[in-house]
């Protein structure tokens with residue numbers, strides 16, 4: 001007997017995301033280093049050309065490239081050295097025909113020069129004369145004015161997370177304050193009569209509450225701000241009170257009580273909290289079948305199954321895309337890095353259902369192999385022993401040993 005109307009994973013994802021807020025929830029302005037890892041709320045453009053002047057990319061002689069054409073070891077081009085350009089200063093004069101200037105890496109090219117000959121490709125003849133042993137073409141060994149980014153060009157586009165490289169580019173362009181998407185505040189509630197705080201000694205039939213630890217870490221990894229509101233026993237009023245408090249935040253995650261047992265009242269309570277309510281209860285997914293996806297008065301609410309593995313899989317498939325979108329990122333980036341590996345064993349799966357298989361990676365004979373880590377979704381070591389997850393799509397009835405798969409790091 002089926003208790004839920006099970007939705008396809010992709011159908012559930014789009015039903016849910018369509019009903020959720022579409023973009024960043026607000027903007028804040030931060031100092032550049034505080035904004036590390038955050039997503040830009042708007043394009044940042046360059047006030048000036050970067051670099052602001054033609055710069056040498058080597059130590060050597062700034063030349064007019066045409067003066068070196070045909071130069072070789074046997075027939076050097078002889079040029080007059082008219083100055084040594086000091087670092088951090090402008091050249092004193094323009095280069096005329098047959099002239100060159102000694103220049104260091106990063107130095108400013110004089111007007112008239114369009115290339116630099118590396119010092120190794122010259123011979124010193126006198127204080128004011130050099131022989132060029134190899135021709136250079138126009139632009140060779142030069143970082144042209146505006147080549148990194150022209151004035152008015154986009155340095156970093158909206159929605160791009162600020163990594164080390166973006167921070168250095170923005171600092172280089174003199175941009176020291178940036179407007180970034182506000183981090184969504186994510187309330188986490190754990191339900192269950194059997195739960196005790198991890199610092200307590202569980203009595204018979206009790207277990208330590210641990211899902212809130214995984215969820216807090218996962219929210220933070222995705223750029224959200226986790227707020228744990230504590231545990232609620234399986235008592236209607238207690239769960240409802242916690243959820244009402246949770247609805248003051250941007251997103252609500254509630255773990256446990258999503259299934260069909262007598263005490264699994266989460267869905268009923270969420271359904272009664274406000275407008276729209278439950279969009280999905282039950283997904284054709286293993287683990288994670290009894291997932292609840294809801295929007296209550298504009299606030300996304302996700303009911304995650306209590307089993308730890310299921311909760312973390314449901315987070316990856318439904319909560320991560322939501323948080324990404326609330327930060328201005330694409331919910332399903334095409335380029336999330338996956339590792340290619342070969343299945344070490346056959347694995348069966350039911351057609352019509354998405355299976356998320358935990359795997360451990362092992363290098364063997366120069367190839368990467370994915371060893372399934374199987375076990376019930378209440379067994380947390382099936383996650384701690386795994387390096388990644390393989391998604392077996394609805395149309396597949398399993399994977400064959402030796403088959404190449406994408407392993408998503410976890």
Ligand SMILES: Nc1nc2c(c(=O)[nH]1)N[C@H]1C(S)=C(S)[C@@H](COP(=O)(O)OP(=O)(O)OC[C@H]3O[C@@H](n4cnc5c(N)ncnc54)[C@H](O)[C@@H]3O)O[C@H]1N2
Nearest residue numbers: 190192209210211212256257258259264289305306307310
């Ligand atoms: N008759 C059926 N029983 C179950 C079905 C079903 O379709 N028919 N689905 C199973 C599946 S699949 C899952 S997954 C679980 C989901 O259960 P709930 O979401 O209702 O969660 P609970 O019953 O509250 O807990 C399940 C399990 O997880 C432990 N748990 C709960 N919260 C935490 C926490 N914060 N930290 C650590 N562990 C937690 C809890 O003690 C239970 O062992 O239902 C199946 N049953």
Ligand code: MOO
Nearest residue numbers: 287288289310377
């Ligand atoms: O769908 Mo449940 O999440 O397998 O244990």
